[in-house]
Amino acid sequence: METxxxxxxxxxxxxxxxxxxxxxxxxxxxxxxSVSVVRISPDMSYxxxxxxxxxxxxxxxxxxxxxxxxxxxxxxxxxxxxxxLRIIPELKFFVDDSLDYAAHIDELLKK
Numbered sequence: 001m002e003t004x005x006x007x008x009x010x011x012x013x014x015x016x017x018x019x020x021x022x023x024x025x026x027x028x029x030x031x032x033x034s035v036s037v038v039r040i041s042p043d044m045s046y047x048x049x050x051x052x053x054x055x056x057x058x059x060x061x062x063x064x065x066x067x068x069x070x071x072x073x074x075x076x077x078x079x080x081x082x083x084x085l086r087i088i089p090e091l092k093f094f095v096d097d098s099l100d101y102a103a104h105i106d107e108l109l110k111k
Contacts (some may be wrong), residue, residue, distance in 0.1 A: 003042070009085065010038040013047055016080045020073060021051075030055070032061065036096040039091060047089040052094035059095045066093045 053059035
């Protein structure tokens with residue numbers, strides 16, 4: 001169970017990363033990256049970020065590219081939240097495929 005402080009920091013990171021990805025994906029036409037969930041460790045030093053990617057066929061490729069460029073994303077995040085956070089957490093990005101899973105369940109139920 002996450003504490004109130006963890007939830008507040010997770011929401012802050014989610015909002016700022018969403019803005020960062022919005023600006024970065026404007027150059028890539030037809031690609032949309034949104035931050036679904038941010039889970040932060042109890043010591044606030046590690047964050048697991050789950051991303052929803054459209055189109056979902058390219059999600060693995062895009063998340064791998066984001067993980068490769070994690071240092072620059074963390075630097076940009078640090079510039080944005082430097083007055084709110086003392087330590088900028090290490091980021092690790094994962095694919096959030098819950099929407100694809102829900103669509104697959106709906107297909108199975110229709111059959």
